Amino acid sequence: MATEHKITATSRTDEGKGASRRLRHAGQVPAIIYGGGAEPQSIQLEHEKTWLASQNEWFYSSILSLDVDGKAEQVLLRDMQRHPYRQQIMHLDFQRVRAGEKIRVSVPLHFLNEDASPAGKAADVVVSHEHNEVEVSCLPKDLPEYLEVDLGELSLGDTVHLSEIKLPAGVEIPELKLGKEHDVAIVVARHGRVEEEPAAEEGELDADVPATKVSDDDEDTGDSAAAEGEEGTGEDK
Template identity: 75%
Template sequence: MSEHTIKATGRSDEGKGASRRLRHAAQIPAIVYGGGSEPKSIQLEHEHIWLASQNEWFYSSILDLDIDGKVEQVLLRDMQRHPYRQLIMHLDFQRISANQALRAPVQLHFVNEETSPAGKASDVVVMKELTQVEVSCLPKDLPEFIEVDLGELTVDQIIHLSGLKLPKGVEIPQLKLGKEHDVAVVVARQGRVEAESSDADSADVPAAKVEKDAE
């Protein structure tokens, strides 16, 4: 059993009209699919799900979906939100198998930046190029987040995907595609130097070209 339980109710009425009626009743239409079983339409209480959606675990943890007393382990795969109202319109959940590896996005937590050599330098900008990464693992090994320790980060250092410390049993499928996919996660650059470089580039543009561009 996971640490997070979401209660739901099965439903038989479908279509736009049914979904509209559910939303007016403060319910969210949703679907559960996969796992060798037929897709099942469900509904959930909006207030409960809205509160859950404010937590990181809702998006990257295995959830115990309790449908009329029967519990299935699932992952949230899609969430449709209203364009401007605080309203969740629809949810997709995927059933998981305990013995089958899954892929899921996991959030990155950056720690100790302030105490690092790069973080202490006033002229250095620490850029987080990624905030989450897709991992592959068995359901029991899925981490809620991956911690990235920046305590030793120095000026001009780059931390790549391959430099992340992964929990046991967790892999990053992207790294199997070749070195060019080992992208940067964190980059520490001297901000003032970059600004001076940009100013210098602008100063090197010939006056005639500037006038031409202005035309």
């Protein structure tokens, strides 16, 4: 059974951009609850506590017990607006859920035993996670916080598809009902790129030639340069 996650909120009556700005300045997050056969309700939450909750995976994929003025409602987070560069939540949308109605939620994938697998142990193999979450359909009571994918037997050339995910009872992946072409890869083990050693430069090929093997022309050039340097020094004096 999934862990119950409680979030506390209070109702609010003032709405509009100005009211939302005042709430944010006061350390609150404006939010709304909708759906479930009831009227939308404007609420506010403490920003610090909400921010801490938002750092957890469950905040985005689990049913939350939202306590509004002492009355608990079962909701899902459907939208979060963040400030473009501050660590600030600007607005939240919650959707009510009903016990007897199926919901669609994207849940995270947890990949297990990858490092212990043949592919994970090989230095020249790259294991790519093509998807880190998947949308499931189920009743609220059956919603998993995450789905596990065991990669313990993964070897070079293996591909794990969507249909290979083990699902709890009452949970299905709607994408698989659309046809075989929707049974996409979620993990692929392929050869990594092996960088070739750069070809030796022409100058590097002559590196073993002794320094004394200098042409007469080069010596003359060096002597002339030295002489010109001496003459120049004398003029400066």
